[in-house]
Amino acid sequence: MxxxxxxxxxxxxxxxxxxxxxxxxxxxxxxxxxxxxxxxxxxxxxxxxxxxxxxxxxxxxxxxxxxxxxxxxxxxxxxxxxxxxxxxxxxxxxxxxxxxxxxxxxxxxxxxxxxxxxxxxxxxxxxxxxxxxxxxxxxxxxxxxxxxxxxxxxxxxxxxxxxxxxxxxxxxxxxxxxxxxxxxxxxxxxxxxxxxxxxxxxxxxxxxxxxxxxxxxxxxxxxTDGHGQEAATPRQSPAGARPARPPWLEVASTLRDMKSLIFSEMWDIFAVRLLMAVAVMLYYSNFVLALEERFGVRPRAAGYLISYSSALGALAGLALGPLLRLYGHDGRAVLLHSSALTCLLLLLHAAARSVAVAMLCSSLLAVSTAVGRTCITDLQLAAGGAQASGTVIGVGQSVTAVGRIIAPLLSGLAQEVSPCGPPSLGAALALVAIFIMSLNRARYGGGGGSDKFKKHHLNSTLYRQLCTKTIRTISVFQI
Known part of the structure; x- marks a missing residue:
């Protein structure tokens, strides 16, 4: 020994x-x-x-x-x-x-x-x-x-x-x-x-x-080392059975996967993800400009507020564990209620008459969107099954990417009416998402929980999702 x-x-x-x-x-x-x-x-x-x-x-x-x-x-x-x-x-x-x-x-x-x-x-x-x-x-x-x-x-x-x-x-x-x-x-x-x-x-x-x-x-x-090695070969799949395909075939395959999933029984999950993503993107689309036009907030102060909100969202995981225990680890109910809170906060932000109210709404939105984003991703994984987890995540990200195309157009049209237009429109879209979840209460927290959505499954993604919260916030800012 x-x-x-x-x-x-x-x-x-x-x-x-x-x-x-x-x-x-x-x-x-x-x-x-x-x-x-x-x-x-x-x-x-x-x-x-x-x-x-x-x-x-x-x-x-x-x-x-x-x-x-x-x-x-x-x-x-x-x-x-x-x-x-x-x-x-x-x-x-x-x-x-x-x-x-x-x-x-x-x-x-x-x-x-x-x-x-x-x-x-x-x-x-x-x-x-x-x-x-x-x-x-x-x-x-x-x-x-x-x-x-x-x-x-x-x-x-x-x-x-x-x-x-x-x-x-x-x-x-x-x-x-x-x-x-x-x-x-x-x-x-x-x-x-x-x-x-x-x-x-x-x-x-x-x-x-x-x-x-x-x-x-x-x-x-x-x-990588620049010493005259042979040309790299495409990386193979873990099974080593499927050779690499040309990029255009990958795009076509991705679009087919998106179509089959979006028009499957998971359509409501992707619809909720798209609506909530666009709602939050509308809120951030003219954030600095609206603060200046509505309250006279200078860009320096707006930058401090963005940094503060980002840090707060990244720390939202400290409250997520106790929150899940309070809900009996029913992530669907957490998603429904966090979306309702997001809708309410968007309305309050649009109607705010003081900087203090706007800052309070911004702080709470950082937390509610972090919680909601974690729950919707895990709900996708639970509904899609373990074997299709990669495809489900990929399609979910593609749905969010579509939201990044729609949101600037809607924001521009809403700003033609009022600086408060984008968050008001975002609240309306969040309300539609809540309505969809209410029609499918069996999936979104209508008492109890399905066998697919277990406590250990949700907890396994908390660290990964909350570490990427700020990264996803960046997508909202069109980086």
């Missing part, structure tokens, strides 16, 4: 340098996620103010925002498949550099045309966080994946919490928006340099030490 323990210690010492190198690589990747969201969150909350200063009407601004959402929807699958083929390093570098180009053009946008042009490269290539998560998934063992991705999301969330404060401060300087956009461009260039200087050999060693077969992960390493 002592001899065996001695061998174990010797093996641990032998693996020590590799483990340290792998940890260093992960920390570098966390830094990239932090800088990414720090840069964009300085700029994006200020876009509504800037496009108005260029003379664009709310409707034109909504059309530009919707075009960005369309580009994101159709480029996400293509960029993901492309990253499987050329490798994570090359795809991540290209996406960062083209996103930097978009923010550089934004920093020079003195008319609406340049503003719209600046959103094109960002709309197509701003998938840096998705590629980073795919890289993490390639690197670590499956049992460590939730923890590592959760840490990456948490590091990125810190960037989104700090960014609006810095951006709000800078924009009040002379030429502040252009300065902020240029700083965002500089942050992306710094990020590209970090990716270029990454210790990729240590990451490769990390993959080997964890016993991951080389055939499962050829894509990330096929073109």
């Amino acid at each position: 002592p001899r065996q323990e001695s061998g174990t210690r010797a093996e641990a010492r032998a693996r020590g340098p590799g483990a340290i190198g792998a940890r260093r690589f992960l920390l570098c990747l966390y830094l990239v996620g932090f800088l990414d969201l720090f840069g964009v969150s300085m700029v994006v909350p200020l876009l509504s103010l800037h496009v108005k200063s260029l003379g664009a009407s709310p409707t034109v601004a909504g059309i530009v925002g919707s075009s960005y959402g369309i580009l994101q929807l159709f480029s996400s699958t293509l960029v993901g498949c492309w990253s499987d083929v050329v490798g994570r390093r090359s795809s991540l570098l290209v996406c960062i550099l083209f996103s930097a180009l978009g923010y550089l053009i934004l920093g020079a946008s003195t008319n609406v045309f340049l503003f719209a042009l600046a959103r094109v490269p960002v709309g197509i290539f701003k998938h840096t966080l998705s590629i980073s998560r795919a890289l993490l998934s390639d690197l670590v063992a499956e049992k460590e994946r939730p923890l590592v991705i959760g840490q990456f999301n948490a590091a990125s969330s810190v960037g989104f919490i700090l960014g609006p404060m810095v951006g709000g401060y800078l924009t009040e300087l002379d030429g502040g928006f252009y300065l902020t956009a240029f700083i965002c461009f500089s942050v992306f260039i710094l990020n590209a340099g970090l990716v270029w200087l990454f210790p990729w050999c240590e990451a490769k060693l990390c993959s080997a030490e964890k016993g991951l077969p080389a055939s499962k992960h050829p894509a990330p390493w096929g073109r």
Whole structure:
């Protein structure tokens, strides 16, 4: 027995340098996620103010925002498949550099045309966080994946919490928006340099030490070290049976999966997700602009409020455990009541006559939307079954992406009427979602709970969903 323990210690010492190198690589990747969201969150909350200063009407601004959402929807699958083929390093570098180009053009946008042009490269290539998560998934063992991705999301969330404060401060300087956009461009260039200087050999060693077969992960390493390796082969499925397909076939397959799921018995779940997503997006669409027009709140104070709300939403998990115990771990009832609270808060925010009421509504909305988003995702998983969980999650994200196309258009039309129009329309959409849930009380908390929605199933997703809460809030801001 002592001899065996001695061998174990010797093996641990032998693996020590590799483990340290792998940890260093992960920390570098966390830094990239932090800088990414720090840069964009300085700029994006200020876009509504800037496009108005260029003379664009709310409707034109909504059309530009919707075009960005369309580009994101159709480029996400293509960029993901492309990253499987050329490798994570090359795809991540290209996406960062083209996103930097978009923010550089934004920093020079003195008319609406340049503003719209600046959103094109960002709309197509701003998938840096998705590629980073795919890289993490390639690197670590499956049992460590939730923890590592959760840490990456948490590091990125810190960037989104700090960014609006810095951006709000800078924009009040002379030429502040252009300065902020240029700083965002500089942050992306710094990020590209970090990716270029990454210790990729240590990451490769990390993959080997964890016993991951080389055939499962050829894509990330096929073109990362720059020493004349052969072209990467597409990553195969875990079963190794299905070869990689061209990107257009992946898009067609995704659309077929979406159609079959949306028109299945889960239609009401996806309808609720779409309605609630659009409702919250409408609230955030003109948040900074509405605070200035209604209450005279300066961008600096609005940035502080956004950062505060983001931090509060990220901490909502502290109250979610006791809340679930109070409801007997009936997540459907929690979803119904959190949606009702969101609807009420949107109405109160639209009717607020003071900054204090608006701040209170913003604080509570950060919590209610975090809880509701967790419950709707888990309800999708419970209804779809374990074997279809990946498809269900993917379709749910596609439904949210469709909401990012619809919301800017609706927001622009509503702002033509009043600055209070977007949150008022959001409250109406949330009311429709509540009506759908009320018609399906057997699914949404109509007493008891089905066998599919067990306590352990909901708890297993709490950490993952709440770590990504701030990331999903960023999607609302059209980053």
